[in-house]
Amino acid sequence: MDYLAPITIEEAVGALASTSDSRVFAGATDLIPQIRSGRPEPGLLVDLKRIDRLTAVTEGDTSWTIGAAAPTSGLTENIAFSRQFPGLSEAAGLIGSDQIQNRSSLGGNLCNASPAADSVPAMIVNGARAIIATPDGTRTITVDQVATAPGHTSLEPGEFIVEFEVDKPPARTGDAYLRMTPRTEMDIAVVGAGARITLDADGNCTEARIALGAVAPTVRRVTDAEAALIGHPITDDTLSAVAAAASAACDPIDDKRGTIAYRKQVAGVLAKRVVKLAAERAAGTATENGAH
Amino acid sequence: MTMIDENPTGAPSYKWVGSRSIRPDGLDKVTGKARFGADLTLPGMLEGAVARSPHAHARIVSIDTSAAEAMPGVHAVITAADLPDLAEAGAKTDDVFMSEKILARGKVLWEGHPVAAVAATSREIARAAVAAIEVVYEPLPHVLTVDEALADGAPLLHAEMITRGVDPAPKTPSNAASRVVHERGDLDQGFADADVVLEREYTTKPVHQGYIEPHACVADAGQDSRANLFVSSQGHFSLRAMTATTLGWPPSALTVTAAEIGGGFGGKTTIYLEPLAVRLSSKAGRPVRLVMGRDEVFKATGPTSGSRMKIKMGVTNDGKMTAAQVWMAFEAGAFPGSPVGAASMTAIACYDIPNFLVEGFDVVCNKPKVAAYRAPGAPIIAYGVESIVDELARSINMDPIDLRLANAAVEGTQSSYGPVFPRIGFVETLEAIRDSDHYRSPVPEGMGRGVASGFWFNIGGNSTATVHVNEDGNVNVIEGSPDIGGSRASMALFAAEEFGISVDRISVKIADTQTIGFNDVTGGSRVTLATGKVVIDCCRAIKEDLCRRAAKTWDCEIGDVEWVEGQAQHASGTETPLSLAELAETAPRTGGPISVTKSDNVRGAGAAFTTQLVDLEVDEETGVCRVARYTTAQDAGKAIHPSYVEGQMQGGVAQGIGWAFNEEYIHNADGTLDNASFLDYRIPVASDLPMIETIVVEVPNPGHPYGVRGVGEAGIVPPMAAIGNAIEHGTGVRLNDLPMSPVRLLDAINQRNDG
Amino acid sequence: MSRTHINCTINGDETDFLSESGGSLLNALRDDVGLMGVKEGCGTGDCGACSVLMDDRITCACLIFAPEVEGRTIVTIEGLANADELHPLQQCFLEGAALQCGICTPGFLLAAKALLDKNPDPTETEVRYALAGNLCRCTGYDKIIRAVLDAAEGIRASATSGDAA
């Protein structure tokens, strides 16, 4: 295995074009365990972290730009970001331990294409976009278009994500992310649920986005649950409808982390809880943190 | 921490014993200097790797190592052909099984079973060489659980295995290796006398000891069929014996040095890599290091048994246990040797029950051979027994502690496994919990509370120690019991107490097998008791010698000299006392170096009991539990170093909490292990646990000079049942299968809600 | 297998070594630099035994490719104490019996240092979550958590009394 740490995007694109046997990485927190278990054995490792744009986190007038290889601790420790996107910040902060946090990236979390990746539902409900470097310049797609199946993405060989853009939320909007794991930390979501809720001045929901992790091959938007909220206040009834729609939207598997029945049921529970928390944040009445 | 002293006025008061001194090996461990099993590097050392079976059960058709041998950098490749065939040599069955565990011969019996090993100039090359070994397998049907293994027509692991302990002996072979029985009284009468009889079935899964340090060793064999072995182990003498047997060598041909050991909990009382490392080294003519990866630790080293248990117990309305019938079958893994024997002995040992039948089966299946794990067998059966005891208490409306008190084994009770108990402290642990702040405070809103108790024998056994007094009067204690939890600190405290000198003046070292006499493994909670006893014996002999030397100096009778607070004193007070340093300085003139070695097969182990109390919170919508408060009371006999006694209690509880909720071996249908990592085999992390409150009960063991009982093991016995009991208290649902995972709990809550 | 020449600062010293390009920092520190205080418990980021500080951040050495540390600053357990004085965390671990076998201790000490450098007055819960990446199978964590809280208090006290270590 050879190692290369390009300092420009062009250099990285060139290196990837030079061999079909290459692999980009950021924190390597997914990649190294996979190499250790014998699954890819790349000939060339391309470290993206020495490219400034890939590790920068910057606040613009209307949006944030997050380098695809920036460590997630840089997000959770960014007070302005965490205030505007508490759910996304918490989701990123749930990835592994402090040790992992100092390495793990949103780009890696997304491109590893695990259905259980914690930051992905939170990015999707916030409408995040991925800026992709290609041999012919860059292209932009929405985050929900990246993962196509467990372990697979829509990126072509030689492409990589440079950064994510996420628009600042409108007024009276809150996001949240909750997951179920048997342990409090160091665990992979059995079910994850992200939501972003916008309320009008009367407390009726004007916009809702709900996405579930670990209950289908890729992160799943629950449009039925969103529809059940639009135009209504957040009440026990609407939350029950959200829960039912979320459970119905699941297409999970039985595996060592959970069963189909469990995942469906808990997806409903978490969807209800996460919507409630996001709505409280939208209304400015949230008292508790979502994380942990 | 609370300390309850059985006899606060009458008990002797000690200056060093019972203090919280800094452990002798502490500095090296906080500065990174301590050398664990993988930390030794020798000049010219090769790195090894092991080729393992991908199948749960298969016949080995052929092994072709030629490609591996041809790789540059590869110095040795071994298969079973490089070890003596012990079956052919007519060795004992257990030894044959042991050698087949080290390297498969003819058949592989579980996923991870070693088939070959390689030594090469780097780990990468060794791993590549392992991948280049071509093994042709003919897969066979496998059995993973006791149910599958005992089913009619089940595929057999060992074609000729006849169940031992059954009379008359069965005519046909099976996967049941042996049967054990303990019985007393009249079972039918006992159940007839009961007002309430409950019958329940329980299952548990294999769980791993989960030590953080993977198995590791360095072997350096000479051309003379002798070798040095540096290894992380709980007993370098027994390891030497087992390794030698496997190699067909005399034990004395091996010099084994005990590395610092990064956790064992019983799992490092046996061998895995050692014969491979020695054989690779002798074949390559170079030192060889073998270190397991975490996946290998999970796949190929000892978990403890999965099990099925059936328990029937009767009690009268006023709380008298009248009868118990216990049936259990334990998975042994690929070779016989589950802890079902100990489980049968401990099953109802807490109680004085007049009529009982306890029956246990040791059953082989296609999983790694189990290894000892902290109070082997006892936690498994206690999960069942302590759960049903709790249900009985509930059914007769009695406080669960009162029910236990009413039936508790006490001094003079004939234990369920035979001997009559001497002074024991079970009642004291129950009272300690009953009187604790925790039990007396109301159960917090929305929580469940559970109690359970546990028993472990503790053992004595063979130990040797040497004590030297240096020329400066400081003392070296040399022992041969690998220190897995701070035992060197206790040895230093014993010596300090005996000599009446500061503990800083004592150094404690664990010597290799060449340097010190024989010692049994560090296991059975025996070290503070047995090795402590021989250290004390050494100190006492030296004190006598010192008094003799002082008498010689003063030209008086030895009877006129007394050892008081670190110095020899003349009874008359006329002579200036002679300190240890002064006597050491003049030693050449009073008889030469001051040094004593003592060996003993120490008896007098005192049984340990513990009672534990837990409050927990259940998220009824997800089945996730959080332990909110935990208190454990355990009879230590005498806490030599209270911090490490508390540490053992807390560590045992933490492991039990993991076992209760999440830990389990998850196998795929093809017999492969699906969760061979710390991410998926979920031991508790710091944020999963509360502080674990300890109440050290001290009911001195009459069999030990300082009253020591072992403390290492009993702590893991009750937690699973205590938690199950708390779940029922909090939710009304009873789980009879471990782990009591969120999936299982939510399922049970759903059933409760539906019906 | 290609080897890379790597320059970095380890425990205050400028250091260079040759290492496997695709190998981990953990293997490089142990095999190529000889710092055996860095432990391997899993090699996959799950146990924290290999924790080191990289540019003052706690990381798992097993999840870093060795060449990544070019130009970076690494602190291992061997670099935690001063020449003649233990770090307060080390002292508190010793006094509080916060270790049994000690294999996890180097990782805990460094993770705890990273925490206290960031947050000198953590709550028990904060300590528990900050150390959740470090597994200890022996202690049940109780005495480790107490030792870290004690060390934090000691460090704060000596900082306010002006004779900060």
Ligand SMILES: Cc1cc2nc3c(=O)[nH]c(=O)nc-3n(C[C@H](O)[C@H](O)[C@H](O)COP(=O)(O)OP(=O)(O)OC[C@H]3O[C@@H](n4cnc5c(N)ncnc54)[C@H](O)[C@@H]3O)c2cc1C
């Ligand atoms: C102990 C532990 C705990 C964990 N816990 C969690 C958890 O709780 N939740 C969770 O979601 N995950 C968890 N993970 C998984 C992992 O840490 C995360 O997925 C992390 O976000 C991956 O980021 P990375 O930068 O380390 O990815 P890397 O390993 O660097 O890369 C992962 C994959 O993405 C590709 N890739 C990386 N960057 C790019 C890019 N910019 N463009 C295109 N492809 C790219 C790589 O080629 C590789 O295939 C855990 C991992 C460990 C070891």
Ligand code: FES
């Ligand atoms: S060895 Fe690196 S986390 Fe376990």
Ligand code: FES
């Ligand atoms: S002290 Fe042994 S793992 Fe922590």
